[in-house]
Amino acid sequence: MGKTESSGQTVVVADAGPLIHLDELGAIDVLADFTRVLVPVTVWDEVNRHRPDALRLPFLEKLDAPPPGHELHAIGRLYTLHHGEWQALALCAQFPGSRLLTDDTAARLAAKALNIAASGTIGILLRAMRCGRHDKTQTLALLKAIPAQSSLHIRASLLEQIIAEVSAQ
Amino acid sequence: MGKTIQAELPERLMEDAQALVDNGWAGSVNELLAEALRRYLESHRDDLAERFIRDDVEWGLRGQD
Numbered sequence: 001m002g003k004t005e006s007s008g009q010t011v012v013v014a015d016a017g018p019l020i021h022l023d024e025l026g027a028i029d030v031l032a033d034f035t036r037v038l039v040p041v042t043v044w045d046e047v048n049r050h051r052p053d054a055l056r057l058p059f060l061e062k063l064d065a066p067p068p069g070h071e072l073h074a075i076g077r078l079y080t081l082h083h084g085e086w087q088a089l090a091l092c093a094q095f096p097g098s099r100l101l102t103d104d105t106a107a108r109l110a111a112k113a114l115n116i117a118a119s120g121t122i123g124i125l126l127r128a129m130r131c132g133r134h135d136k137t138q139t140l141a142l143l144k145a146i147p148a149q150s151s152l153h154i155r156a157s158l159l160e161q162i163i164a165e166v167s168a169q
Numbered sequence: 170m171g172k173t174i175q176a177e178l179p180e181r182l183m184e185d186a187q188a189l190v191d192n193g194w195a196g197s198v199n200e201l202l203a204e205a206l207r208r209y210l211e212s213h214r215d216d217l218a219e220r221f222i223r224d225d226v227e228w229g230l231r232g233q234d
Contacts, residue, residue: 109212119228122229130231
């Protein structure tokens with residue numbers, strides 16, 4: 001499976017949520033469009049316990065995270081982050097310009113405070129359409145499958161709005 | 170007037186909570202649990218989750234990377 005022609009030079013660090021949700025949707029391949037997909041050890045172990053199939057693709061890189069710096073330590077405690085989220089943010093700090101992939105609101109707040117870009121499962125699915133990996137029909141099918149096929153929580157009316165916006169593209 | 174609840178918590182968590190109280194960093198375990206829950210709820214609000222998903226849509230459809 002090759003990278004699509006419009007893929008950027010983006011290093012991403014994955015938290016457990018997007019790995020699990022994308023695999024539940026049968027769409028883990030969309031991560032292949034990133035330059036590197038780094039998975040902190042704690043996140044890897046967590047996904048391996050709950051959804052080992054999500055780790056089957058060879059481009060996922062299991063990495064040790066550095067100890068959190070003072071700023072991350074304070075922010076992580078403030079937002080009561082889990083260990084995997086701490087590690088993911090520590091890896092983002094180690095790779096300047098990288099993007100955190102997470103569906104956790106507190107982790108996204110922490111990323112914002114640390115000036116780290118972050119995106120969730122829905123953003124990744126829509127990016128795959130922008131990059132040409134999936135067409136609009138495939139993307140709409142994946143979005144519509146979210147409530148029944150994945151454990152990603154999203155208000156039904158918000159999902160309908162997103163589906164309408166994608167349909168209008 | 171607070172509401173009384175019954176919850177089962179990991180022993181280690183309760184020991185850490187009690188240590189904070191014993192060292193004067195919290196008035197009581199009740200206060201500490203309420204503060205922890207308040208902080209959790211503040212950082213997991215519905216409107217925040219929705220805003221982040223809308224950011225996702227913008228990046229996913231019109232981002233540069």
